[in-house]
Amino acid sequence: MKRTKWWAMLVALVLIAASCGGSDDGDDTAAGGEDAAESTDESADDESEDGDATDDEDTTDEGEGGDDAGAAGDIATDIGVDDEVIRIGYNADLSGLFAPLVLQIIEATEVYWEGVNEAGGIGGRMVEPVILDNAYDVPKHLENHEILSGEGAEGVVMIGQSTGSPHTAATSDLLVEDDLAALPLSWYSGWGDEAIGKNVFEVQTNYCLESMNGMTHMSETHGTNVAIISFPGEYGQDGAQGAKLAAEALGLNVVFDGEGAVVPGSDQTPVITEIVNSDADVVWATVNPGTLAEIMGGAIQQGFQGQWSGNSPTYNFQLLASDLGPALDQFYTHSTYTALWNTDDTPGMTEVVEAMRERRPDAPVSDVYLIGWINGIIVQTILEQAVENGDLTRAGVLAAANEVSVDLKGLAPNQTWAGDWNDFVVRESYVYDIDSSLLTPEGTVSDEGAGTGFSLIDGPFVSETAANHEFSSACFVAE
Amino acid sequence: MDRIKGFNPFTSIGSSALTVFIAAVVLFLINRAIFETTVLVQTLAKALGLGAVYAIVALGFVLIFKATQVVNFAQGGLAMVGALFLSFLAVDEHIPFTTIQNPLIGIGPSWFGWGLSVLVALVFAALLGLVIERIVIRPMIGQPLFSVAIITLGMEAFLRTFANDSVRVQLRPLGIPWGTGGFTLGGTVGDNGITTGGAFVAWSYVAAVITAAVAFVAVFLFYRSRMGVAMRAVAFDQEAAMANGINVGLVFAIAWAAGAVLATIGGIYATQPPIAQTGAVQIETQFIAFRTLPAVILGGLDSVQGALVGGLIIGLAEISAGQYLSQFSGQLGAGYPLIVPYVVMIIGLLVRPYGIFGTPEVRRV
Amino acid sequence: MYRRPHMFTSYASEAKILSSTTQRVAMAVGLTVLVLMPFDLPVINQLPFIRFLGDSDWLRPVSTVLVFVIAAIGLNILAGVAGQVSLGHGFFMGVGAYSAAFLGGDATATVYGHGLPIWIWLPGAGVGAALVGMLIAPIAVRLRGLYLAIVTLGLVFIGIHLGNTDWGRRFAGDPGLGRDFPTLDIRLWKEENPLVSVSDDGQWLWFDAATNQKSYLVLLAIMLVMVLLAKNIVRSRTGRALQAIRDRDIAAEVMGIAEFRYKVIAFAISSFFAGVGGALFASLVGKLPASEWDLFLSVEFVAILLIGGLGSITGTIFGTIFVVLGPLLIEQATRWLDRQTESEGIFGILADTVLTEGPGDFGPVSTGTQSPGWPLNVFDWNVALYGVLIIVFLIFEPLGLYGIWLNIKSYFQRWPFSY
Structure with a gap:
């Protein structure tokens, strides 16, 4: 009796171990033969290698294997991009405190990428979101960041979403080290400050x-x-x-x-x-x-x-x-700081509502889909700019992010990060009246009349105080 | 037990400090009663409401502890799951022949249907308690106390996942008929029909107090019955009880079923004033169990009357500190009511290490 | 076997840390592996388990294990050796982390910091926590069992509250963003270029090493020192006194062991380890808000102890591996299962039953990200599975991993008479 017990445990442990060891093989198979060879190479001189050297080596690889879309040949790439896919990292809270909201945000982002991929992807490459759960925990967020910023099968070209302020702050130096751009799910006014978040690109009004x-x-x-x-x-x-x-x-x-x-x-x-x-x-x-x-x-x-x-x-x-x-x-x-679900007829709103109805007809109504959708638009615009510049490396994407101007089609004020903090910071916001006659709490996105109980009072508008505010540091200096 | 007879620094300092403190509080309350009667009445009503909820949840802890010597850390998960049963029955399924809807949207609440839903939900909760006891706790009889405690923590992680998952985007209404409403003692009625200046008493305070009274009377009566005596015997000495032909397994089952039912009731009240205002299950609902722990410990882990007294003391301390010390927020730190229960508990334990009514452990060489 | 495993001829030989040749060899091999783990050396990178550490994804979790081992050993001395279970270990870790930040961190407009080198802030963190532990011990000594556990749980809430107050913020930084903690760089004093740089990639002796690899090695060294220290405390006069108190306090007192004094010592030692562990943990993460030193952290350590086995330092190490790496392994397993849906055979069938790919599928776990609700999304599934794993494990083997280890060990020791 006693003996069977621990033998069984041993077997169980071995099984777990096997699944873990097996996962590496799985990655390789999924990525195809060529990649498998490449990733072994990479892991052999992992970390010890200089970033630039990797660039060159990979670019050569691309050149040799570049039998895909014609565009692929002239574009510099490093980690997270190959001839077929562009990987974008999402380090999001999917089981923690904010999971209910973040799951919906990510769901809308996925819907967005499904649409983009069906329309032919970005520069002929399919977008593959790598979604990891940070459980709203700083150490876990960092562990995920290692995976996303690494050069393995889940290394990405940019961080599409980074949930939470302490989490994003804990990675902000690492982002600079790895030349990664990140969009935070946090609207702290300090992100515009280069000293706090150089590679953190705040979206919308703080x-x-x-x-x-x-x-x-x-x-x-x-x-x-x-x-x-x-x-x-x-x-x-x-x-x-x-x-x-x-x-x-x-x-x-x-x-x-x-x-x-x-x-x-x-x-x-x-x-x-x-x-x-x-x-x-x-x-x-x-x-x-x-x-x-x-x-x-x-x-x-x-x-x-x-x-x-x-x-x-x-x-x-x-x-x-x-x-x-x-x-x-x-x-x-x-x-x-964004328009709300189905409250107006702007082209952007029509697109997101139609896409959600087509791809997730049973999803409950929610305003936060717009956040995920806007995130998709922004990331796509940045990547397209990078493709245009001919540089899909991490540094190239970062540079593209610093020069794009994103048209959000009426979903929110347009966004850019070019120039000085005080020039690009978004100052408009919206105010909505709450109207319970417009609420259908159990409604799904497919319901024509389903709403979240808002009617627009004003927006996007900017007050005189906000228009005149000059940022030299965050409004609240946290450190 | 005390090594040095006559003087024990902790008991002496603790009890004299306590006497001075209690005297100061009483003087202060008399002062308030004279100068600001409405605020005092309102504060006491709120404190009583909170204390009653604490007492109910604490009773769940105590019943389970007395029977199985386990502090059930999954009580919060049970509270949430139980309340979700109610939400499912009362709001989603409108159980048999009644229509209950969210008060906001239209048709008024039906008391009968809601009451029925509550009963069914409590039965479900009891069944869940039985299942957990049978599958997870029974095999652990005789194992170290803290191993079982960690098992209940694993249980909590499991339950919480499913519960959080079904809360969806944060709120699951319970269709409670009295909502956040209440009545006002004194005060003047303004033009808009809203009373100002009086002492507000929410119906939920009244309901919680009545529920607590019923629960405690039921438990006291139960302990007088044959089964109750068996339960007390098991609490006193498991082996001896077994040797005397008591079905210990049955006792365990009853305790866990009762514990789950009380947790559910606590979970339902945790959606209402004074704890929350939404009348809906939220992720925060499960925290009621952790908030209750100081009350359990202060009253004594193995004492039914301790649960009542501990709950009321902690409720009173938390609410009146919140009300009367609010202008000192700067010095005490924002959110100080959160730690008031723990501070009261620690002071209480300095004077009585096993809680107010707890049984001291007999120490033999 | 040619010798009797449990026969000792002197007290000294019984108290030896490594009493048999097998153990010494195992320890030597183990240490070599631990040291070489982070590097992609020719032979090592072919080994299935060790190889993955060459990939930096795993280095951070494994480094976390090293840090948690230090803190967990502290709790083990208090709970396992002296019998006082505390749910406030996270609080003492926090005290250590902020002592370290106060001594070794950089001052800014909003937080204190003196920029002192690691050989001051690391012991300082331990001493700071130990002093706070000694302040609290007199209260704790009066309480026993669950009462003590829940009072110490109160410390966690009080600690986070203090971190939120105006003066607490001078130590802990902003409640939302937290503050920066000192790096592991080894300096003689406050000089610009560290003697041994840990926080930057670069040359170390004759090989290149990345930050992760360097901090892994530094943490490994500190952990080994702390484990040795703990082993020695346990087998010293103090350790024996604490064990006597755990087994029967009155009997210990009758034998002339000053219960009060030794319980205070136990708290001080435990808090010292917690403080060092907390400081290293904070340093490893780099930036933390005060709310991270919460109840769940404390509970994690109690879980480590019980899963590993109370009172055993080897068990603590096993337990930490289980608790820290368990969720990651589950995550990996789920992702691996996800990739098996297409494959034939038993795993393909398993994947088909468990996973839901789209409408019309009825598995309990949805593969995509989707709003909460049934089927569960993968992330909730991982949490639930971990909860179940803990339950099943403890029901199965209440003595923890150490119990399993003992069984295996005695099986071979008694060979060929094992049963």
Whole structure:
């Protein structure tokens, strides 16, 4: 009895081991004979080799085997690109705190690439997203980064999405070392600062400018006594700083300054008490949906009558289907940096809605598909620019990212990273009214009438404060 | 047990500090009762609501611990899965002959249908508890305490995955009929029909207090019954109980079923004021179990009345610290209510190392 | 066998770390392999298991194992040797990490740092954590079993809260982004060019080495020193006293072992290891927010201990490998299974049953990324599978990997009379 036990365990361990060892073979087979030889070469002098030498060697390889599309011959490539595929890395939170949202974002990105590949790919090469799960954990994110930045079968030419601020910050030096460009899923105003994120290409309006726009709108429509609440740290305090800058510029009266006062997971009584006592007209919140519900619900129960708004993602349309729905409908205004699901008829919107209906007809409605889709457009534009430049190496893609101008077809303000920080930073944002009659919480993308409960008030618009803000450092200096 | 009779620095310092502290709190509360009665009433109601939820979840921990000597770290996962059963039955499936919908969208809630859904969900939860006990806990009888604790942590990871997965994009409504509503004591009614200035009491506070009362009375009565006596015997000494012909396996099963049911009830209340405001299961719902641990320990791991007292004390401490110390947020650090339960627990354990009602371990040479 | 495995003729020979020739040979071979692992040397890169370390993907997880072993040994001395289970190990690791950052990190506008070299900040991290451990020990000494576990769990929450306060941020940095930790570079003092550079690729003696390989070797060396230290503590007078307290504290007291003093010592030693481990972990990651020193980290260490086997340092190493590399292996296995769908034979069938490729397929796991819901996406599946693996493992072998190891060992030791 006892003996069979540990023998069985040994067998189990061996099986696990076999599966692991086998995975390498699997990679090689998948990549084809030529690649197998190449990857052995690479691993033999792995790490010890200088980047440039690898470039040359691989380019020669491409030349010899270049029997594919004619374009392939003249384009320099190194890691993550061969004659058939371009690999793009996604280091995303797929099982952690933000998994519900990130999974939908990634799903839309996949839909985007399916479309691109069917239309012939980029420069004759198919796009192959390499999606790894960082579980919203910094060490895991770094482990994934090793895989994506490495020269193995899962090495990529750029990082299409990097979930989370601490995670992206932990890799920002490595990105520079490896000449990798990365698009963060984080809107901290510091990413524009070369010292913090040289190779991190922030997409859309940052928290700080969004707060300025939102605060301007709220104070114009609802009153000048404002309360500001936020999480501690680079998300919350960046948003709160923006709100305060706007308050100062507009001469608003900050009746409660709760910058960094809200800690998720704790009882929110102190913040609720202070908000109720402050009797503010407007509360600007930079928190998450669950915490917003807790604070807003608590304050309204105690008779608080002010209006609320806050940075994306403080609010999530699913909250409208909860018990707090009526209060949100009455008191909340949503601020965002992209258009929302099926709220207008711009060409970009029509494309994404049609693509989702065609390829994922049963997917539930959600606004975040747009984030994934926009990500796809941006990455494609960058890669096409790189193809045009004839340089699909990592450094080439990085250079292309620094010169492109991306047309987002009305889904969000157009994006570029050319020139100076203050020139390219996106300053426009949107405000939406919340309307529960437009909400179908169980709807799928295929439903014509399915919506997420928003109607556009204004946008993309830019407030005077945001237009005049000069960045020399992040609004909230975190380090 | 104390090596030096008469003076033990920890007990003495601890208890004198505690006396001074309690006196200060009482004086402060009297002061508040005179000057700001509505706020005090509101705070006490909220504290009672939170304390009752803590007591319910703590009772689940205690029942399982008493029977099987296991601290079930999967209690949070069970809470979430149980609440999801309810969401599935009450909101998705509109179980038999009733129509229940989200209050927002239209047709009003049907109390009967919802009550029925809750009953069925609790039965499901009990079954889940039985299955877990049979498959995972039973083989571990007699194994080291902490191995079993880690097994329950593995269980938690497993349950959490499925639960998180079905929460989808963050919220699964439970269709609770009373929602976030409540009533106001005192105050003035404004033009828009909203009362201002009074003490707000949510219906969920009342419901939680009633549920806790029912649960505790039921457990006390159960312990008087034949099976209950058997349970206490098992808690006292497993081997001796077995030798006396008590079906220990059955006792284990009952304890786990009851624990899962209580976790589910806790999970349902964890979606409501004062813990959350959405009335929907979210990823955060599972944290109710970890938030309850200080209450369990403060009351005593193996004491039913300890669960009640510990829950209420922790609830009171957390809410009143949040209410009355809010202007010191700067000094105490943002989010200080999060650690109030732990601080209270540590002070409590300095005075009584086995909790208020816990049984001290008999130490033999 | 020609000798009796458990017969010793003197206490010294019984207390030897490597008591038999087999063990000494195994240790020598093992060490050689560990040292050579990161390099693509001619013979080594042909070996199936060792080869993958030449690929830098695996070096980081394996380096994490080395660091976790150090911290886990600390908990093992407290829980396995002295019998005091703590769920607050993550807290002490955090204390160590911030002591290290305070001493060795670079000061910025928002955080403290003195830029001191590694030979100050690394021991400093241990000492800092040990001092905090000694402060907390008097409270802990009064508590036992689960009460102690849950009180120490409170430390984790209190620690993260302190990291969020205004003065805590001076040590821990921004709650969102975290702060930079010192690198493993070896300097004499604060000079510009380190004596031994670890944080850059480049020449080391006569061979080229990348950052990952260098830090692996440095961590390996530190780990070996710490393991040796732990082994020696356990077999010293202190170690024996702690074991006596674990086995029956009153009996130990009657025999003249000062329970209070030794429990405080146990906390100090354990926190020292935790502090060193935490500092190295932070340094390996480079940048961490305070919220990473959380409950899950602490729980991971308790899991390491129980899976490896309480009280055994060898077991701790096994346990760490299981807990740190387990999820990665599962991930690899799932991806491998995904590639088998096309193939014939048993694995193809297995893949077909488990995986869902598209509509009309009914496996529990979906191969693509898709919104949560049924079927499970691969990532949730990996987490769930890991949970199940822990459960099955502990039901199967409650003594942990060390129990299995002992069985194997005694099987061969008793040969040909094994049963």
